[in-house]
Amino acid sequence: MNANKDLSTRERILHLMKTAGPLSAKELTTELQITEMAVRRHLGTMERDGLIESKMIRQTPGRPTAVYGLTELAEGLFPKKYHSLTLDLLDELAEESGEDMVDRLFDRRKEKLSRKYMADMQGKTLNDKVRTLSEIQNDNGYMTELQQTDGGEYVLMEHNCPISQIANRYNHACDCELNLFESLLDADVERTECLAQQGKKCVYVIRQRNRQIG
CATH class of the missing domain: 1.10.10.10 (Winged helix-like DNA-binding domain superfamily/Winged helix DNA-binding domain)
Structure with missing residues (x-):
């Protein structure tokens, strides 16, 4: 009481x-x-x-x-409608220039984030890279959880998506996140669950990339 x-x-x-x-x-x-x-x-x-x-x-x-x-x-506790404004602007852009232009914006955002965080990954093992990525995403509001399987794979879970309203409408945003993770980690990354696709969370399975010799 x-x-x-x-x-x-x-x-x-x-x-x-x-x-x-x-x-x-x-x-x-x-x-x-x-x-x-x-x-x-x-x-x-x-x-x-x-x-x-x-x-x-x-x-x-x-x-x-x-x-x-x-x-x-x-x-930050008070309601904000930033996603509504962003969606309205993206919808206007898509109507004016086509959805390919919206996809290009997400691609440019991915490239910008890659440049921003790549220095944090330099010289690190995959284990340290994954943990650094988890911390970055957590700081950005994704409420991350990281696990490692017996087989040596990493499972990165995001329990929140700050851009979920946008990703629900423009799925290319999710593709860009996946590509960003692969670029930063220099590893194979598979998304097995997605909030924008009616999942309860976003789940990424991360594996050491096999190097081809020859």
């Missing part, structure tokens, strides 16, 4: 700061109709969690007052 109450109060504080901007503890006390001690307890917890940050402002007359505002982390 207390946890639900705390969560509700935190949500109300976040909503107030989103709509009214930075607020002092006194202003929040007035808005929430709870004690200032309770407000400061929530503020302390939320500041430690990285959801809000404080700064001092000087009011005339009187001493400087601390006000609290949202961090970038907290801003």
